[in-house]
């Protein structure tokens with residue numbers, strides 16, 4: 001799934017559950033729930049092109065900026081931002097592992113983690129996938145802005 005829905009869902013979880021010891025791990029695990037729902041992410045493969053990296057960076061920057069602005073007056077903003085980041089961490093781990101294969105050789109559990117992460121993907125065509133991303137974003141925004 002694109003980064004913006006992951007970021008918004010992680011932030012919404014962090015905002016909705018007062019205890020960070022529960023909300024932050026829940027934000028992390030939300031990543032796998034969203035990846036297991038029908039989505040479109042372009043299925044990039046390493047080595048990543050500049051176009052893929054630029055698109056991913058723009059997507060991430062958009063989502064992170066949106067959350068930063070929405071939570072600007074919230075005293076728990078740092079927890080909300082941490083939830084957003086943790087909800088995207090599995091993709092950073094996967095991307096780092098693909099780009100630097102030595103990581104997987106040095107840290108054996110990464111291979112199982114990445115195999116699980118890659119195995120749960122439910123990729124669909126662009127229009128259907130963007131529709132699910134949009135619906136996910138709207139639902140998360142309801143929880144983030146109430």
Ligand SMILES: [Zn+2]
Pocket residue numbers: 001031035090091117
């Ligand atoms: Zn993922």
